[in-house]
Amino acid sequence: MERYILFLCMLLIISCSGKNNNGNGDGPDIPMGPDNPPEKTEKSVQMWIDAHANLARYANKDNILADLQKLKDAGFNEIYLDVKPGIGYALYDSDILPQLTEWGPTSIQRDWDYLQFWIEEGEKYGIDVIASISAFGFGSTNFKQGLVYDSDRWDGKTQVAIVGTSTGTSITYNHENLEDIRDRAGVDAAFLNPAIPEVRTFVLDIIKEIVTKYPKLKGFCFDYCRWYNNGDGRYYGFEDYTLSAFEAHIGKTLSSNNEIITLTGGRGPEFARWTEFRSMTITNFITQVRTSLKAINPDIEIHFWASADWSSRYGVAQNWASKRYIPTGDVYTSTYNTTGFADQIDAFSLGAYASAVWKSELEPGARWSVENFVTSYQAFIMGDCTVYGSISSYSYRDQPNPRQSLIDAIYLCMIHTSGIMVFEISHVNNLGQWTMVKEGIDKGLQEE
Secondary structure: OOOHHHHHHHHHHHHOOOOOOOOOOOOOOOOOOOOOOOOOOOOOOEEEEOOOOOOOOOHHHHHHHHHHHHHHOOOEEEEEEEEEEOOOOEEEOOOOOOOOOOOOOOOOOOOOHHHHHHHHHHHHOOEEEEEEEEEOOOOOOOOOOHHHHHHHHOOOOEEEEEEEEEEOEEEEEEEEEEEHHHHHOOOOEEEEEEOOOHHHHHHHHHHHHHHHHOOOOOOEEEEEEOOOOOOOOOOOOOOOOHHHHHHHHHOOOOOOOHHHHOOOOOOOHHHHHHHHHHHHHHHHHHHHHHHHHHHHHOOOEEEEEEEOOHHHHHOOOOOOOOOOOOOOOOOOOHHHHOOOOOHOOOOOEEEOOOEEEEEEHOOOOOOOOOHHHHOOHHHHHHHOEEEEEEEHHHHHHHOOHHHHHHHHHHHHHHHHOOOOEEHHHHHHOOOHHHHHHHHHHHHHHHOO
């Protein structure tokens, strides 16, 4: 009723002011532009903005303003802005990290504060900014660029994998065949080792710097806060420091790494305790970050992105479930649930990056559909934090009807979670998807 009365009063004021809306009866109309942002929807409608994909485009302020207008027109009210990507350099005013001006063949020059510009201009469009960082990524292995290649400070502090060696028709895993992630091309980033206190302190200082320097941020988001694993038979976490810390944790000395990974690549007798130890390290770090950031700004939101496929997350030590969720299976200890961190974050971006949208597209029992992920997450989260479904806009190009698949994927996230995060703006631009993204958002909001 109050809104209705206010609406009537506004109509009366407009009718008394003549043919323009500047309040004095003459002169041009006052434009209803970005300085008059629309009222926020109850749902969070979010876009991810990747640093690497947009590095050259967003060296120009006009391109940022153009995309802010597109975001507003499509109904977005929040963005995840990548401000410390996996190369390890900064896209904000940092006293800790060098500025990101070059990545592979791309070079840019910028004499203005990238993050501050997004915050200030986004506010005019009614779009809040959540700053995201690649938590443990500090180097581009493809170009051998980044913090871990700049000095010897990080020698011995990057993640190391045990690698299978082909012996005829079989593969043998032994502790002699180790690989530093810095030496391997094709990975997402060269990851630092989260088990090392110096690494955790360094990353925490970066996060605190961001939140302190930019008080208008709505939130901070963890990305790549984990051990590396891309499912190719390499098992990361075999650094000397990590193994010594693990031995101290379990109170015994390993006879070899094969107690964790067997000679044939199976799970050794200590695999479950190793899994719990790595997950505990990540969860303890998240808890430490939460405590520090809430002391700086009690209103700052702590966000986390991870794959929606919880059952695969033990491999990268991301137990995004509630501590009350008790898993079963031989990869988990009886106390693995204590490493759950849903209660330590405010919002979880549920990475439902599946090319299948509906469960009916899959074989019975298969997990990888958007519908399955956005309807099953509460079994793990159990209400401990807000959840936003997230999809990759490029995933549906090979579907019979790519347009409808994208619309349906957004719609499912909107109606089954507290909002949608679309990955990623460069794909939406390059694939011309703005109209269909808006259609999916509008369809989801109509259900409210």
